[in-house]
Amino acid sequence: MATTYDEAPDPKATFQSDKKVIIASSLGTVFEWYDFYLYGLLATYISAQFFSGVNETTGFILALGAFAAGFAVRPFGALVFGRIGDLVGRKNTFLVTMGIMGLSTFAVGLLPSYASIGVAAPLMLVFLRLLQGLALGGEYGGAATYVAEHAPANRRGLYTSFIQTTATLGLFAALLVVIGLRFALGEEAFAAWGWRLPFIISIVLLGVSLWIRLQLSESPAFQRMKDEGKTSKAPLTEAFARWGNLKIVLIALFGAAMGQAVVWYTGQFYALFFLEKMLKVDGATTNVLMAVALALGTPFFVIFGWLSDKIGRKPIILTGCAVAALTYFPLFGMLTQAANPALAAAQAASPITVVSHDDECSVQFDPVGRNKFDAKSCDIAKSFLAKNGVNYANVEAPAGTIAQIKIGGQTFVAPDPSKVAGEERKAAITAYQAELKTAIAAAGYAPKYDPAGMNTPLVIGILFFMVLLVTAVYGPIAALLVELFPTNIRYTSMSLPYHIANGWFGGFLPTTAFAMVAATGDIYYGLWYPVVLAAITLALGLVFLPETFKRDIEA
Template sequence: MTPPTADALDDPGALPKHHEPTQSERKVILASSLGTVFEWYDFYLYGLLATIITAQFFSGVNETTGFIFALGAFAAGFAVRPFGALVFGRLGDMVGRKYTFLVTMGLMGVATFCVGVLPNYAAIGVAAPLILVLLRMLQGLALGGEYGGAATYVAEHAPNNKRGLYTSFIQTTATLGLFLALLVVIGTRFIVGEDAFKEWGWRIPFLVSVLLLGVSLWIRMQLEESPVFKKMKEEGTTSKRPLTEAFGQWANLKVVLIALFGAVTGQAVIWYTGQFYALFYLEKMMRVDGATTNILIAIALALATPFFVIFGWLSDKIGRKPIILTGLLLAALTYFPLFSALERYANPAMSHARASAPVTVSADPASCSVQFDPIGKTKYDTSGCDVAKSFLAKAGISYNNIETAGTGKGATVQIGGVTLSIADPSVLAGDDRKAAISAFADEAKAALTTAGYPDKADPAAMNKPMVVLILFIMVLYVTMVYGPIAALLVELFPTRIRYSAMSLPYHIGNGWFGGFLPTIAFAMVAATGDITFGLWYPILVAGLTFVIGLVFLPETFRRNIDN
């Protein structure tokens, strides 16, 4: 890429002249954004319905492990996104941006529709979750080729001084796709009723995607090829080996690594914490019902979405880097107080109970297993510690651990001022063991109820405006780090390898660091018993990205991208 001149760096108006978009090109940019909205709608339906999908496709394992498996299947779609980036990025750099859109859209739509008609675990057994994971992987491949093409396509149509603004509309599409999915899910819940929705109505949003597929394909057929790529094609300067050029040459690979670890990884964990982990946290940990959770998230998204465009516009004025780094730092510093406030306002009874009657498990650590079963068959009934922690994990109760190694004492659970002893199940067998475990569970439930721990969040006690405000703040962080990042990534790489070079770091960051966030965070919670412990993952990743970006990430907002 030709570097900007000194004059260009001092005066944005001195940038090489980029063509002004015509009215038809503005329509093309709008069409590209709308098509991407529908593709994100398809992808995020699964995340919204993870709890129901757990019951439908992972009913053969215990509840906690089943939910983690469901999140793992959700993450499987992200795992393959970098491979989609390589496959479709190469095609986009060699053949063109437009044709890649059509292939990725078709693949996404068909896979989503198939999830809607897939028999569940009760019908076909273990084949159901296996096919589900396969369909998620097909969705991930399609999405891996989507984003880089859309961002590149829009940026190559935009004037130099409005590239952040134009590409920010692409940045809204992920949130708008999630918002659209939320609306369809909420509408279906109310129309068919909650019981019917859990039984069969959850399939309707997936089946509706076939209509969106038709609309999206029609929209994509209206697109024209990017003028920058068309000019490069006519001059015969397209790359013959874009992957080798992008990742096999140190000058380009170095920029890829800086983009990944100095911008995208932190952006990714903030995106998924603010829009997905918050949703899972409310529903799974705070025991807020699914319909209410969806509505609260939808309101926060609707309020915050315009800020993608605002921060994209602002990045054209002051640069991409300061906005992204500020978002990273704010999120890392405030996640713990924000999630603590979320508990206080979403389920005040739970918050009060945790403060007034904390739960502790006292046991020899040698007798305790990690409360995460990777094959879903462990019963955790061979030690008092395992029995206690298994019960608390299934109940969604946060607890502290006290080590009693060398004291000769058995495992005990303290709930406020009540101490429960657990009979050692290893010295019992058969019905006696089951009876002892059942007796402990009954005593623990009674003690939790007495201490004020609720089974479900009370809608009447919930401070919904404050919950929406907290969710809005977290989504606002998302808009800061995500709004300018498409323009940044496009500007880092030359035209001949742009699609491939920007797609891979984006999808490694968002597919792996971000996509696995819910699974990693909930596994951390299950392993420690602390419902806030999973926040350390996004905080540490965002903090590390801030430091690397501050030192190594270049400012790009005044670069010419026509070369």
């Protein structure tokens, strides 16, 4: 039987006996996260290869949408593999999810491009992302449960925190591979074909991961329960069709995991995309900056996991959500000042506004890439700004007003589509865009950042602080979720809220936030998404989330 919290064995002896479990579980999971997050790091290149039939902004949003597709199916993977894990065991489920993940990642590196086979290319890409998402949906819950069921009662936060490092370490490993190949091959070769190599070499990681996982035996808690004939016969029914457990699932989702998810993806993905797409920092520099911040922040997963064994899981997770909700807007404003001070100065000295009647404007988001945004003067004005990632504010005008763009003290009236048509309209729009491009550049809105102007230490400091918030909400979450549910349905019960939160609320964050930016013209508007969800989790968690750190998980 597991020891109680106060009767825990000697920590040195326990750690030695369970060290193999922690290392093997963690390393295998690192490789799975490496596979999964390669896509996010290479979204710009994938956009060019597989979504080249649309304009640049739409292509990037579609690439992020395909990235999010892998997250969309994670809850279904949690149901399928969570059920198998509670019926058959933790270890064998690991091996299946790892095989699916590794082979589908390898296949991405071999896919023909849009130029070669047309629309079949992005469809095949999305299919492989769905396979990755299903595999990951079954991976995390198993790894966290497996380690927690080996851990002494007063070390569950510490032991499972090593699993929590794996997502960041996987991202860090992917960053290092991408950075190394970009520098070794050069940007031109990497963009043409080198981006495929990180996917292809993952087949080696698959072999290593499978070998590591084959060294493990079944979880003692599950094996004991199986020997006693106490395993669940219907994990899905017991987990989700009975209110007593379903209520805890909902509390875990909205009172903990949802806020954790949006903080995680804002701090480690949205910040990276924001630097590259909004602040015009080149991709290689962005990757290096994020890699440094991750290297500095990763030890805090373990620190916060250890601390949660002392003071509890709940206060650490909810404090992280609170700080994130309060600081994201000023943090991203500071990031703009530090990374691209010329852009920040231009926004302050020569703010751009669009004067138009709102009902006559289309949302500047084109998921199928077929809208030319030239039927209305407002569309002509806004589409140019959206395509170039320029921040602007909206000023409401009376109905029928021809849209105007104001840059500092200058006003540029858009062509009126009702008065020009055909080639004349096309020529008028081209001339208008050229005029705007010149004015925007003159106002200081440079198409790229100036490396000499970047305050690199401050950028790294800001990114590190956001990663620190990630470690606070994520470090203790595995132990919390494990402790909320009984052993016989633990894998199923904890996996679903975790993957709904991280697959849907977190995984769709970059796509949703950038669509919000495209729709409003405000480069900071997308931050409302994580701020609001983190605040909701804080409120619900304070009221409904129980403290779990002294629970006996085998009771």
